[in-house]
Amino acid sequence: MLGNIFITIAFASALFASIMYFLNYKGNEGLLKYARMSYHLMITATILASVTLLYLILNHNFQYKYVYSYSDKNLPIGLLISTFYAGQEGSFLFWALCMAILGIFLHSYTSTRGDLEPRVLAVYSLVQSFLLLMITPALKNPFALIYSEPFMAPATTIASQYFNLPFMANYIFSDPATNQLFVKIDKTLVAQLTSAGIGLNEFIINGKGLNPLLHNFWMQIHPPVLFVGFASMSIPFSFAFSALIKNDYREWIKQSLPWTLFGAMVLGLGIMLGGYWAYGVLGWGGYWAWDPVENSSLIPWIVSVAAFHTMLVQKRTANENSIGAFARTNLVLIILSFILVLYSTFLTRSGILGDASVHSFVDPGYLAYLLLIIFMATFIILGGGLIIYRWKYLKKVSPINQNFLSREVALFTGSSTLGAVALVTFLGTSAPILGKSVQIEFYNQMNLPLAIIIGLVNGLSLLLKWKESGLDELLKKVKFSLAASVVSTVILSFFGIKEISMILFTFSSIFALFVNAEIMLKIIKSNFEKIGAYVAHVGLAILFLGVIASSKYDKTQDVNLYKDEPSEVLGYKMTFTGYQPTPDGKYEFEVQIEKDGKKWKALPVMYYSDYNQGIMRNPDIIPFLTKDVYITPVSYDEGVHQHGxxxxxxxxxxxxxxxxxxxxxxxxxxxxxxxxxxxxxxxxxxxxxxxxxxxxxxxxxxxxxxxxxxxxxxxxxxxxxxxxxxxxxxxxxxxxxxxxxxxxxxxxxxxTDVNKEFISISASIKPFVGLVWLGTIIIVVGFFISMVRRLKESRS
Amino acid sequence: MKTRYYIGGVIIVVFLGILFYNFTKTNIEYEYDFQKVMTNGKVCKASGVWVKEKSFIEDVQNRKFIFYIRDANKNEMKVVYHGIKPNNFEIATNVVVTGKYENGYFNATDVLTKCPSKYEGQTTQKTDS
Incomplete structure (x- = not known):
């Protein structure tokens, strides 16, 4: 009850704040205090609604459908808390919560910078009201009671002593396919239970629990970071919108840059945490599978990265006579990056991807599908409409009349290439909507040349000066890096990089690495503030090198390891020595790995999950400095059966x-x-x-x-x-x-002597996969330094 | 200044050309008619129902999983999957296999099992309890 009230208040006050702020901006000065009041009420109510849900989860109030569906009594506290965002309704509330908390900072940021507050917060509150609308009691709401619609609960979660109550026979069902028993919980059952003096919380003794795939550390960190990233994408969006409202395009760039960088930093980190989860725990074998769900959050990230590169050009080129180059491009890109976040949500929540994705952790919902379309359409129409409406002012951009060898052109090339990557990924990811599906090769083939260009521009752009660079000057600066990259690439090609495309990609990544590292080291003492871009670019170059090594030069071997019989696998001696149960009901399979007299032990895990009615597998990784030895369990055979x-x-x-x-x-x-x-x-x-x-x-x-x-x-x-x-x-x-x-x-x-116990494993050597994670961390650090710098500049 | 737009235009057109060419080339279509799957030999996602009567063969040694699927027109097709039996295989209502038909069987690189929704519409009331 309480939760519903809070959500309704939050929704109403968000909408009200949006209107009040807008009217205030239009000149109604007296409304500012109401706008602020309802804005803060929205924040408070959103936080209270979240606290309520958390309280219900922690107290195992299984009469709430959401609590019942995603948690149970056996979950450790960390995972129990994470069930907050395990389902659709809760994850929208969590998103709204992130918006609310970021909203506190956004308020103090905008209220100290001219007339930003009413314009920006009007848009921001509107976004928040849309999010909250999706979880209001009228729609899909995390505080719905379990019996609000007839609900089939597995009998294992119901107290068995009530099964022989006379009226229960009408509510017990069995599923012929799985022989599971279910209890249908609806209003009449609840009424009958109440008249028998049985409380619903005595009747339902446990929840359905969290999908075992999500039972790990990363569940507690990947989704929250991703949602903070999603929420922060709406901040630059609000700035862009408010610029269109005011018809002033100079200030918003400077003012939104720190937020754009923050959003890209957090979203990027969230995406890569997901990658690590897939690699280290889910056993997808890699950190990136071009799965539609992964792609769908990558696309807005790429677009926002493209956006802040051209935003830098606009900031630089703006003067008294002109709003700067790429003014329109920047508005479009920033608005697009937010709409793509909504699109990502749409793809993952609506169930439209169907079979195309490995992810299926959220129930599809027709209503969410429709609402998200309305949500997206509203902002596309509003954004597009405003841009067209302001077109004649936006035409006064300064043309990029610069020399081809200028940082402006280089940044533009970089952004366009990023745009192309986004388009490729968007097309492939959206294919299932058209009933088609692309093979992984599509992404690899299309993005590889683009990545090569990105590597080159990544290096070159920071060597070029604004406006114009002389060719001689450039050659002088590039000399060392160019020579070093050529030498390194030649050396690496002796070590096995043979394909021409890979040689080019390696070269461009190493080039980017050297150029940026050189400048970075030069200015690290004198000009630390400005180091961010170089750091991030170094990180990207390292990440690229990690991608090349680990995806192109990994080796995999499928092998059956017989108990206590060493096998030669990828240059290692591997022996299966037995298995032992773990306290949480799984099985660890022990594989001894030996090379040059050194020994390691891998413990891949397999277990049967009732929840998924199938065998779950977790890989184990032995990390070395230059590679990961990656062991995925496939199956276990106790060997008692006959051959044939x-x-x-x-x-x-x-x-x-x-x-x-x-x-x-x-x-x-x-x-x-x-x-x-x-x-x-x-x-x-x-x-x-x-x-x-x-x-x-x-x-x-x-x-x-x-x-x-x-x-x-x-x-x-x-x-x-x-x-x-x-x-x-x-x-x-x-x-x-x-x-x-x-x-x-x-x-x-x-x-074959098949009467022996064995496990089937997939063993792989993933060279330099650690560079991918190292690169990610460096990129995040670079973003952070840049953010701090741009935050300082935003005050001037 | 015009030349710059021309060059840009050409780059965009070439890029889009390659993009759509590659998109069509790497496209995998869902296919519900096995007659077509067996004759055209293209990589596709064939969707059908597991033929229970013919059971399946689980060859753990060679990591092969062999079974038959049937389409709506009762065309049957042998599927050889180079992997192990997917979870929920027996209770799946629908099987989607990715691969192509060659040498008399469908060589699958991926098997996706679609399971009945566990809680809605699939249960029948237990009368004896």
Whole structure:
């Protein structure tokens, strides 16, 4: 109840604040205090709503559908808190919470800078009201009670002592596919429980819990950082909008730059944390799979990075007569980066991606789908409309009339290339909407040349001066880096980089690294404030090198490791030595790894998850300075079963095994054996099979049997000598006319000792994958330094 | 000044050309008609239902998983997946395999199992309790 009230108040006050601020800006001075009041009320109510949800989660109030659906009593505190944003409703509330907290800082920032407050906060509050609208009680709300709509709860979460209450029979259901029992919780059941004196919280004893895929440290950090990034993307957006409202395009660049950098820093970090999660825990094998969900948050990040590069040009070129170059481009890019955040949400929440994504952690919701479209459409129409409306003023941009060798042109080239990457990724990611899907190669092939250009421009742009650089001067500056990069690339090509595209990419990344590192070291003492861009560019170059090494030169081998038998895998001696259960009900499989007398131990994990009804696998990584040894468990075989293949065939049907077609013609019971069976004596059972060798196009008729005498079973397999194939009858089920036969090929028989316990693993060597993480951290540091610098400048 | 726009225009056109060419080339379509899958030999995502009667073969040694799927027109197709049995395979209502048809079977690089929604519409009331 309380939660609903808070959300409703927050929504209403956000909308009210937006209107009041706008009217205040339009000249109604007396309204400022109401605007501020409702703005702060919005912040307070959003925080209170979040506190309420957190309280309900921590107290296991399972009568709330959201709490029931995503948490349970067994979760450790950190994960329990993280269930706050595990589902759609909660994650929108969390997003709104981030907006509210950032809103506090935004208020103090804007209220001390001229007439920024009413314009910017009017837009910001409008965005917030849209977010809150999606979780108001009328729509999809985290405070909905479980019985508000009939709800099928797995019987395991219900106190079993109530099952034999007379009215319960009407509410117990079973799912024939999985044999699970469910209890239908609806209003009438709750009424009946109430009249029986049973509280709903006594009746529901546990929640459904959190998807085990999310049971790890990264769940507690990746989504929150990502949501802060999403929320902060709306701040530069609000500045751009407010510039259009005021029809003044000089100030917003300077004023929004620190926020743009902040947003890009946090969103970028959030994306890469997700990458680490996928790599280190989920076992996707890499940090980037071009999965639509990953892509969809990358696109707005790229666009905002492109935006602040051209924003720098505008800032630099603005003067008394002109609003600076790229004024329109910047408005479009910043507005776009926010709309793309909404688009990302739309892709991931609406369920529109269907099968295209590995992510499926949020229930699709038709309503969210519709609302997000309205949300996006509103801001596209408002933004686009305002730009068109202001077009004649926006035409007064100063043209970039500079020399080709100027920082302006270099930055523009960089931004355009980033724009191209965004377009490529957008197209590929959106393909499922059109019922299509692109292969990973699409992204790799398209983005590789663009990345090469980015590497080169990354280096060159910082060597070029604003307005104009002389070629001689440039050559003088570039001399060292160029020579060093050529030498390094040649050396690396001896170590195995052979493809021309990879050589170019390596060269451009190393070039960027040297140029930026050189300047960085030069100015680190004298001009520390300005070091940010160089640091971030060094980080990107390092990240690129990590990408080249780890994705292009990784080696993978699928192998079965037999217990206590060392195998040679990718130059390491690997031995499976057994497994042990972990306290949380999983199994750790111990793989001893040996090389040059040194030993390591990898502990990949597998377990069966009731939640997902399947086997979950977590890799283990042994990090070295120059590479990661990455062990993904695939399956475990305890080795008690027989070798060969077991197939199940229905009477009259046929199945295929290797080159054979096996047809089950009929059962084979002799009358005598039937008689014996009836009288309890020993008997034999058999099946008539036709085995067709497809290569020889020859059919063999066989009849494997088994005998049971005095309770002892003896198999009587049949062997087709010509094929070296032994067929035995494992079981037969007369009631559904099926036999289970085992086919053993001679070479299998003799070659492998399959009666041994083994695990199948995928082992990979990922060279220099650490550079990807190192690069990310350096980029974040660079962004931070730049942000501090631009924050200082925004005061002047 | 005009030349600059021409050069820019040419770059954009060439880029978009390559983009759409690559997009169509690497595009994988969903295919619901196995007759087509088996004749055209193109990489696609074939969507169908697992043929339960023919069971499946799990070859852990060679890491192969072999089964049959059927489309709406009852066309059956053998699928060889180079991997291990996906989770939820037996209870899947629908199977989407990515790969192409060659040498008499569908060579799958990916198998996606679509599961019945666990809580809605799939349950039948238990009458005996």
């Amino acid at each position: 293949q077991t197939v199940q065939i229905k009477k009259g049907d046929m199945t295929e095994y290797e080159n054979y077609e096996v047809k089950f013609v009929d059962f084979d019971f002799s009358e005598e054996s039937m008689k014996n069976m009836m009288s309890g004596l020993g008997f034999s059972m058999g099946a008539i099979l036709e085995v067709k060798d497809k290569n020889l196009n020859k059919i063999y008729k066989i009849s494997p049997k088994f005998e049971i005498k005095d309770g002892i079973r003896t198999d009587k397999p049949e062997k087709i000598e010509e094929l070296g194939l032994t067929v035995s009858l494992s079981d037969l089920q007369a009631d559904n006319q099926t036999v289970i036969v085992k086919l053993i090929h001679e070479d299998e028989n003799s070659l």
